[in-house]
Amino acid sequence: MATHYPPEWRAALEHEVERQTFHIGLVSGLVPAGAVADIGGGTGLFSVGCAAAGMSVTLIDDFADPGNETRTDELLDVHRGGGVKIEVRDVVRDGLGLAPGSMDVITTFDSMEHWHSSPKRLFAEVTTALRPGGWFLLGVPNCVNLRKRVTVPLGRGKWSSMADWYERPHFRGHVREPDVDDLRYIARDMKLTSVRIIGRNWLGRGHAHPLVRALTPVVDRVLRSRPTLCSDIYLLGRRPLDH
Template sequence: MQAGIVRQELRSLATRYPAEWRASLDHEVERQTFHVGLVSQLAPRGSIADIGGGTGLFSVGCAAVGMSVTLIDDFADPVNESRTDELLDVHRGVGVKIEVRDVVRDGLGLAPESMDVITTFDSMEHWHSSPKRLFAEVTTALRPGGWFLLGVPNCVNLRKRITVPLGRGKWSSMADWYERPHFRGHVREPDVDDLRYIASDMKLTSVRILGRNWLGRGHAHPLVRTLTPMVDRVLRSRPTLCSDIYLLGRKPSTTDGGTVRSEEP
């Protein structure tokens, strides 16, 4: 599906959110345009399960462009402590099926070979237990030839390589870790080699490692917001330097190979 159509649909969906949420969603539109557009290329009108998507735009965007979507989350992050039901009404309004569960502890709860695509964005780095068992369930739930798309922050992106030697590089704020009874921040951020490890363990085929740079688009400084799209275009060919990295791989079918590549979709 063309990016312009997806972008327009997401902007329309954002207006259905409460007013105080709309400003934060504005800079998310471009990122979710990429996510929704990529998934719609993989499985137009297909069945999608999104893990840990919360109340954001991705699952509603997929449903709005014609996919059958199941959203699985425990909705226990601080951002979901108020108005969650109201926000999820937006999802229900476009047909998203919502499953409330801790996937690492309780599993996916999906039927075998029931999904064309399973996605999870900016969630794995928050999990306190190994995702190995969960990702085995992912492959079981995918149809033969189905796709897994995992998006995470890169622990060794270019910005961190510059700022960490200068003494700046904390993953989470002190208040998020110290003041709250349950820490929901980043536990372990992966890198490109980690994504390749996961792909190998899941026995995925047609594997691609993609890189993007989204964080600067929501920066408080207007110069950073202006420069981020230009920097993004330069760094995409080097996922190891990007702020956001993606593993895209396919459940084996009888005709698949097993090459791992780093490239554009």
């Protein structure tokens, strides 16, 4: 799918192939041909990859991130061509706009940490939009991963660059990164069942230094059993069957 994008985007997207293949595999393992809504996926590979795998996909995003300032319509043509339904909306402010019980899976990856308002009301709507027994999959960066535990005492660990916050009229960087306890809090609030917390380590795979890129897969395999130390953490939970 990355080869279908404009040439200047392909190299960056190719770094995403392994991560997005993992995301798509999680969803297809739950509902191989179900209805999926992805929140905040932007112009990336996940939603179009799910559609290519045979799922019915709705992509919901306001497309207001800096990376979407140019050529967004052209990039989304790849999604439309793959059968993805596009909904442009600010979900925290305006809600999902999905019919109750209409989705088998709702996903959101690397989006919640950018939201300036509480997602509590939105996540209640997520539960309503899921069919009984449907799945919610939330992926976020871990605010206390192993690297940060080492670098913060050394004076390095800012979530966002100064320029992203100070020079732009609207800040779209990380507002609050969660940890594993926060994900379990969300699961309890949503009354999810069959809850799992999954840990992976993706950030080093695209690092400029070749040694970091080489070591990241090794470190990832070691840390997967300790999601509290991983750079990327996932909440997977199910809407109760009797709701």
